[in-house]
Amino acid sequence: MTAPKILVFAGSARAGSLNKQLAKLAAQRIEAQGGQATFVDLKDYPCPLFDGDIEAQGMPENVLRLREILADHQALLIASPEYNGFITPLLKNTLDWLSRPYGGAPGLGLFAGKWAALVAASPGGLGGIRALPIGQQLLANLSLTVLPQPLSLGKANSAFNEAGGLKDETTGQKLDALCKRLVDTLAAHYG
Numbered sequence: 270m271t272a273p274k275i276l277v278f279a280g281s282a283r284a285g286s287l288n289k290q291l292a293k294l295a296a297q298r299i300e301a302q303g304g305q306a307t308f309v310d311l312k313d314y315p316c317p318l319f320d321g322d323i324e325a326q327g328m329p330e331n332v333l334r335l336r337e338i339l340a341d342h343q344a345l346l347i348a349s350p351e352y353n354g355f356i357t358p359l360l361k362n363t364l365d366w367l368s369r370p371y372g373g374a375p376g377l378g379l380f381a382g383k384w385a386a387l388v389a390a391s392p393g394g395l396g397g398i399r400a401l402p403i404g405q406q407l408l409a410n411l412s413l414t415v416l417p418q419p420l421s422l423g424k425a426n427s428a429f430n431e432a433g434g435l436k437d438e439t440t441g442q443k444l445d446a447l448c449k450r451l452v453d454t455l456a457a458h459y460g
C-alpha cells in the first residue's frame with residue numbers, strides 16, 4: 270500500500286510563524302505515523318487578493334502551482350492563526366483561488382473526495398480556538414471531509430522545545446492522535 274499523501278501548510282506567511290512551526294511538527298508526526306507529508310510555505314506562493322478581473326486575465330502562476338500540488342495529495346492538514354476570532358485572510362484567499370473552476374475542471378473539483386484536519390496556534394491562552402469551527406465549516410463547504418477534534422495550541426510562543434517538539438506531553442499526544450487519525454482514515458479509504 271502506498272503511504273497516504275497529506276499536504277501541510279499554515280495560514281500565515283510570517284517568517285517566525287508559530288503556525289508554520291506547528292504545521293512542520295505535524296508534518297513530522299504524519300511521517301512518523303506512516304503518511305507522506307509535504308510542507309508548503311505560502312510565502313513561496315504569493316497570490317493576489319481574489320478578483321474576478323484578475324482571474325479573467327488568466328489564473329495566476331502561483332495558483333496553478335498550488336493547484337498542481339493539491340491535486341497530488343489526498344488530504345490537507347492546515348495550521349491556522351486566529352485573527353479577531355476568524356481564520357486569516359491569507360488562508361481564505363488561498364482556498365478561494367483553489368476553489369475556482371479551471372481547465373475544464375469544475376469549481377471545488379480539486380477538493381472533492383479529500384480529507385482535512387485543522388490545528389491552530391496562538392500566543393494567547395485559548396490557542397485560536399474560536400477560528401477552528403469557522404475553518405472547519407469553510408473546509409466542509411469546499412466539500413472536504415473534516416476530521417473532528419481539531420487541536421488548539423495556546424501560549425504557543427513558549428510551547429515548543431529547541432528540537433521543535435512540544436514541551437507539554439499531553440498536547441504532543443493530542444497532535445499525534447490527530448495525525449494518526451488522518452493517516453489511518455486515508456489508509457482505510459484509499460488502501
Ligand SMILES: Cc1cc2nc3c(=O)[nH]c(=O)nc-3n(C[C@H](O)[C@H](O)[C@H](O)COP(=O)(O)O)c2cc1C
Nearest residue numbers: 281283286287288350351352353354391392393397
Ligand atoms: C489582525 C490580528 C488579529 C489577531 N486576533 C487574534 C485573536 O482573535 N485571537 C488570538 O488568539 N490571537 C490573535 N492575534 C494574534 C495572533 O494569534 C498572533 O499574531 C500569532 O502569532 C499569529 O500566528 P503566526 O505566529 O502563525 O503568524 C491576532 C493578530 C493579528 C495580526
